[in-house]
Amino acid sequence: MTATALRAALAAGGLALGAVTVILSRSVPEEPVDYAHIVVYIGISWSFISAGLVAWRGRPKNPVGVLLVAAGLVRFSSQIGWWGNGFAELVVGLGRNFFLALVAHVIVVFPAGRLRSGLERMIVAAAYALAILGYVVPNAFDDGWTPNVLFVYASPTAVTVLGDLFDIAAIVIALLLVALVVARWRNGSRPARRALAPLILTAPLACVVAAAALAHDELGVSFTRPVDAALGWGGITTAMIPLALLVGLLRTRLHRSVVADLLVRLERSADPSDVRQALAETLGDPSLELAFPLASGAACVDEHGNTVELPAPGGGRALTNLSDNGRTVAVLIYDPFLLEEPELVAAAASAARLTLENTRLQAELRAQLVEVRASRARIVVAGDSERRRLERNLHDGAQQRLLGIRLALSLARSHAGDAAEVEGLLAEAEQELQDALEELRALARGIHPARLTDEGLRAALAALARRATIPVKVAAPPGRLPTAVEQAAYYVASEALANVAKHAAASHAAVTVTQSNGALVVEVVDDGSGGADAANGTGLRGLRDRVEALDGRLDLASPVGGGTRLRAELPCA
Amino acid sequence: MRLILADDATLIRTGIARLLADRGFEITAEVADAEALLHEVARNPPDAVVVDIRMPPTFTDEGLRAADQIRRNYPEVAVLVLSQHVEVEYAMRLLKDASTRVGYLLKDRVADIDAFVATLDHVTSGGSVLDPALVAELVAAPRDEDPLAVLTPREREVLQLVAEGRTDRGIAEALFVTRKTVEAHVRSIFSRLDLPAAATENRRVHAVLKFLAAPPSSGQNGRPLTTK
Numbered sequence: 060m061t062a063t064a065l066r067a068a069l070a071a072g073g074l075a076l077g078a079v080t081v082i083l084s085r086s087v088p089e090e091p092v093d094y095a096h097i098v099v100y101i102g103i104s105w106s107f108i109s110a111g112l113v114a115w116r117g118r119p120k121n122p123v124g125v126l127l128v129a130a131g132l133v134r135f136s137s138q139i140g141w142w143g144n145g146f147a148e149l150v151v152g153l154g155r156n157f158f159l160a161l162v163a164h165v166i167v168v169f170p171a172g173r174l175r176s177g178l179e180r181m182i183v184a185a186a187y188a189l190a191i192l193g194y195v196v197p198n199a200f201d202d203g204w205t206p207n208v209l210f211v212y213a214s215p216t217a218v219t220v221l222g223d224l225f226d227i228a229a230i231v232i233a234l235l236l237v238a239l240v241v242a243r244w245r246n247g248s249r250p251a252r253r254a255l256a257p258l259i260l261t262a263p264l265a266c267v268v269a270a271a272a273l274a275h276d277e278l279g280v281s282f283t284r285p286v287d288a289a290l291g292w293g294g295i296t297t298a299m300i301p302l303a304l305l306v307g308l309l310r311t312r313l314h315r316s317v318v319a320d321l322l323v324r325l326e327r328s329a330d331p332s333d334v335r336q337a338l339a340e341t342l343g344d345p346s347l348e349l350a351f352p353l354a355s356g357a358a359c360v361d362e363h364g365n366t367v368e369l370p371a372p373g374g375g376r377a378l379t380n381l382s383d384n385g386r387t388v389a390v391l392i393y394d395p396f397l398l399e400e401p402e403l404v405a406a407a408a409s410a411a412r413l414t415l416e417n418t419r420l421q422a423e424l425r426a427q428l429v430e431v432r433a434s435r436a437r438i439v440v441a442g443d444s445e446r447r448r449l450e451r452n453l454h455d456g457a458q459q460r461l462l463g464i465r466l467a468l469s470l471a472r473s474h475a476g477d478a479a480e481v482e483g484l485l486a487e488a489e490q491e492l493q494d495a496l497e498e499l500r501a502l503a504r505g506i507h508p509a510r511l512t513d514e515g516l517r518a519a520l521a522a523l524a525r526r527a528t529i530p531v532k533v534a535a536p537p538g539r540l541p542t543a544v545e546q547a548a549y550y551v552a553s554e555a556l557a558n559v560a561k562h563a564a565a566s567h568a569a570v571t572v573t574q575s576n577g578a579l580v581v582e583v584v585d586d587g588s589g590g591a592d593a594a595n596g597t598g599l600r601g602l603r604d605r606v607e608a609l610d611g612r613l614d615l616a617s618p619v620g621g622g623t624r625l626r627a628e629l630p631c632a
Numbered sequence: 633m634r635l636i637l638a639d640d641a642t643l644i645r646t647g648i649a650r651l652l653a654d655r656g657f658e659i660t661a662e663v664a665d666a667e668a669l670l671h672e673v674a675r676n677p678p679d680a681v682v683v684d685i686r687m688p689p690t691f692t693d694e695g696l697r698a699a700d701q702i703r704r705n706y707p708e709v710a711v712l713v714l715s716q717h718v719e720v721e722y723a724m725r726l727l728k729d730a731s732t733r734v735g736y737l738l739k740d741r742v743a744d745i746d747a748f749v750a751t752l753d754h755v756t757s758g759g760s761v762l763d764p765a766l767v768a769e770l771v772a773a774p775r776d777e778d779p780l781a782v783l784t785p786r787e788r789e790v791l792q793l794v795a796e797g798r799t800d801r802g803i804a805e806a807l808f809v810t811r812k813t814v815e816a817h818v819r820s821i822f823s824r825l826d827l828p829a830a831a832t833e834n835r836r837v838h839a840v841l842k843f844l845a846a847p848p849s850s851g852q853n854g855r856p857l858t859t860k
Contacts, residue, residue: 451691454716459641465743466647473654473745489743496740500717510719513692516857518721525720525773532776538857567776574857 062119066112069128073108076135077101100134103298107131110301121172123165127301130161145206152198156190159229159269162297166236166262169304170254170399182239186232193225226277233270237263250344251396257307261299268293307399317341318406325414334414335362338391341407348392351419353426359390362418364425381408381415389415435608436543443507443546450507458499465492508549516545520552520570527568528560535572540579544631547605548572548581551613551627554598555583563587563623578611579629584622591617602627633756636661638669638695639684639714644739648682651745657752664688666698673702673709680710680756684739685722696722703734710756714739718766720845727760731838735761735797754797760837761797768792770844779843782824790817795840 080101111127118124136154163186167179174180198209200217244252244259252259272290274280281287321341325334339347350359350367361367370376370392377395381388397404408415472485503509511519517535524531539545552570559568565587573580591599599615606613611629635657639645642664649659661672665688673681681702685695699711710733713726723736735755741763742748751761771780771792780788786807793803800818804811818836822828827839 454686455641455691458716459644462739462743463641463643463647465740466644466651469743469745470647470651470654473651493740493743504717509717510721514719514721518719522720525769527774530774530776536855536857540857574855579857 062115066115069132070108070112073105073128073131076132077105080104080135099292099298100294103294104131104134106298107134107301110305114305118172121170123169123172123304126161126165126168127304130158130165131301133161134158145208148206149208152194153191156194157187160186160190162265162300163232163236165300165304166240166258166266169258170307170396179239182232182235185228189225189228189232193229197222197225223278226273230270230273233266233273237266248344248346248394248396250342250394250400253343254307254396254399257303261296261303265296265300268296318403318410321407322410325411328414334411334418338407338411342393342397342404344394344397346394349415349418350390350392351415351422352387352390353423360422360426362422364422364427364429366426379404379408381412383412383416388412388419432608432610435604439547439605439608440543443543446507447512450503450509453499453503453506454509458496458503461492461496461499465489465496468492508553511545511549512542515539516548516572519545519549520572523549523553523556524570527556529565530567531556532567532569535570536574540631543609544579544629547609547611547629548579548627550605551581551602551625552583554602555623555625558591558598559583559585559587559623562591563589565622574631577630579631581627581629583625586622588619589617589621589623590619591615591623633680633752634658634660634678635752636663636669636672636678636681637683638663638666638681638687638698640664640687641684644684644742648742651742652749652752655745655749657749666694669698670701673706677706677709680712680733680752682712682714682742682752685713685715693722696725699726699734707733710734710752712737712752712755712761714742718763718769720766720770723762723766723841724845727762727838727841731760731797731835732758733760736766737761737763738765754799754802759797759799762795762837762841764792764796767795767844770795770841773844779825783821787817787821787824790814791821791840794818794821794836795844797837 081097107127108131111124111129111131113124114121114127115124133154136151136158160183164183167183168174174183195209197218198207199211200214200221201207202210202213203215203218240255240258240262244255247255268290271282271286272293275282275287275290282290318341321337324337328334328337335347335349338349339345348367349362350369351362352359358366359369369378369390372378375395376392377398379391379393381391391404391408393404468485468489472482472489475481475485508519508522510522515538517533517537520533520535524533540548556568556570559565563585565585568583568585571580571582571584573582599613603613606627606629609629611627613628614626615623616626617623633656635652637645637649637659639648645662645664649662653659660676660678663669663672666683669681669683681699683695683699685693687694695713699713702709703711711726712735713722714737715722716739718736718738726734726736733755735751737748737751741751755761771788780791783791789807790803793806798806800811800814803814807814822836822839825843827836827843
């Protein structure tokens with residue numbers, strides 16, 4: 060039998076059972092027929108069965124629908140009344156209890172249909188255990204009615220005491236359910252609360268009413284007269300549960316307008332990176348993230364092009380792959396409670412598909428840009444450390460070695476005695492070596508200013524100014540910054556001053572270093588002839604590369620006849 | 633005279649040792665890093681130490697820090713610091729307190745053994761020495777409203793020699809003038825530059841150095857740089 064046929068059979072069976080119930084109710088001669096109550100209670104059963112069947116069809120994998128149908132079916136039995144047959148009576152009694160256990164089960168597992176924790180498993184298990192034991196155990200001692208197939212030993216005290224204990228346990232479970240639902244609501248995320256809304260609106264009230272009815276009917280607790288009277292109709296609150304849950308499970312149709320709004324919004328939006336925000340709002344999940352698999356397949360990036368890790372399965376996040384011709388366009392990462400609304404997620408995602416494809420392309424571009432920038436920064440850093448290494452090698456190698464030779468020559472000369480010619484040659488060799496040493500020193504300093512590494516930007520700039528050809532005012536705060544920033548700032552000043560010396564015909568220059576808003580600003584100004592062009596000269600282009608590799612910017616203002624101002628802004632927060 | 637040499641470059645260290653031994657110096661220890669230097673000084677304080685600035689482990693200013701420590705703990709030990717290139721800031725650090733028994737030289741100077749021996753003698757007898765290249769750089773630095781413009785060319789020469797740590801007698805010999813003339817020049821220089829006139833020969837090195845090294849800028853430069 061297919062699921063559809065099974066559901067049809069169950070629907071027909073439900074209707075038939077309703078009719079049978081009415082007939083059987085009339086067949087009990089001792090009691091007057093209370094049609095109002097019969098209609099209400101049959102209505103309760105039917106509401107469970109019909110809501111369950113619709114939910115079952117809409118969410119075949121979710122057991123909530125089946126549980127609702129089962130509850131509705133067993134609910135009939137509690138209305139059947141006295142049959143006079145021992146086994147039928149057993150079915151009726153157990154059915155009455157099982158209805159309550161099934162409702163408890165539904166309340167606990169809604170909306171996902173799964174038991175999530177040990178506590179939830181315990182509550183559901185206790186509800187079913189109570190359904191069986193609460194009927195079987197007291198009746199084992201009850202000889203007050205026949206034919207009681209469960210009867211073992213007559214003890215009116217045991218019947219009363221055990222019956223009361225089981226009723227109290229049932230009340231405790233009802234109140235636990237209230238606490239559970241309220242706690243889940245209070246701790247829930249926004250999508251979770253939306254999914255739980257049907258439950259929080261109906262279940263706590265129904266549980267409280269059921270607990271009060273138990274206390275009143277079985278334990279003899281009396282409330283005020285109107286409350287006692289109302290409890291007689293308290294089952295209506297239970298009937299509201301399946302209807303509310305059905306609305307909750309099949310809310311998709313209500314979302315159509317939301318998805319339409321999303322479409323309009325995406326169409327108007329110029330920036331595809333808005334798509335995350337739009338989807339998050341449409342799905343009511345601010346935590347929603349997007350991941351775009353790169354064409355290289357190596358990694359995923361977010362809408363800004365930054366690398367993101369996809370959460371591991373079962374890690375508290377839900378994933379939906381959006382594919383186009385078998386290729387994943389985007390991955391939606393969201394609150395697992397949205398899994399209860401797959402139609403909404405699917406509709407929103409498909410509405411956003413085109414924009415997402417755009418966003419993916421842009422994200423891929425951005426990712427490439429991020430990588431290019433990072434590689435440029437790496438190149439600059441590698442170049443700097445290579446220069447530092449060269450300078451160190453010159454210092455420790457060639458310079459020391461040459462000096463060693465000079466010392467040896469010096470020693471040889473002091474031992475050369477009177478041989479004037481030898482002494483002359485040695486003196487000449489020493490002079491050659493001395494010149495070589497001085498050239499090497501200047502070279503080492505040009506390759507990498509050891510002073511910058513050792514003493515910082517201020518000292519290095521002061522030294523630069525002392526060696527300049529024209530007066531240079533330096534204003535720089537003391538203190539140290541990251542090496543890359545210091546290097547870039549130093550080379551900006553050094554290159555600018557070199558240009559001033561070569562081209563500007565200036566009489567004064569000034570280097571100003573300031574720090575504000577997380578950026579270091581280096582400004583080199585001269586009063587020369589101006590007319591410098593950033594496009595000319597490898598020096599300035601190299602500087603721009605260096606500055607931009609640090610996400611900074613370099614500006615050149617050099618009107619003809621109006622001096623030159625080179626300004627570099629280097630982020631260093 | 634008893635000396636300790638500290639330089640991680642063996643070639644240089646042994647070269648200097650042999651040159652100085654030839655000149656009758658007693659090299660009591662040769663070491664390759666600052667830690668060993670401090671250890672040897674503590675074990676057997678010499679008359680002077682010759683120390684390279686850049687030594688292991690970081691190859692920045694280990695020698696300078698060792699020099700500071702020796703000068704604090706063993707004021708009777710003269711300290712001559714050698715550097716591959718001259719750094720004004722290092723010189724300032726070395727000369728910041730009392731400018732006695734201290735020298736700061738380019739490493740190449742050791743090859744001119746006569747001058748180097750003279751420098752060692754000068755330092756151990758209580759004088760101070762600054763490398764001429766450093767002084768020349770300071771004096772030649774281009775400035776707006778050059779404060780040295782108030783000096784005569786002769787006085788500039790004298791100032792340079794004062795900064796190098798020469799005594800009045802040394803300056804007199806270098807310039808072929810009498811000591812009295814040098815004293816007059818120095819008095820004139822100090823008054824024209826508005827420097828404390830009572831400076832002794834040693835203190836005046838520091839005073840002149842400080843004057844020359846004042847940054848050619850409009851002054852203090854804001855709050856220190858920070859990284860967050």
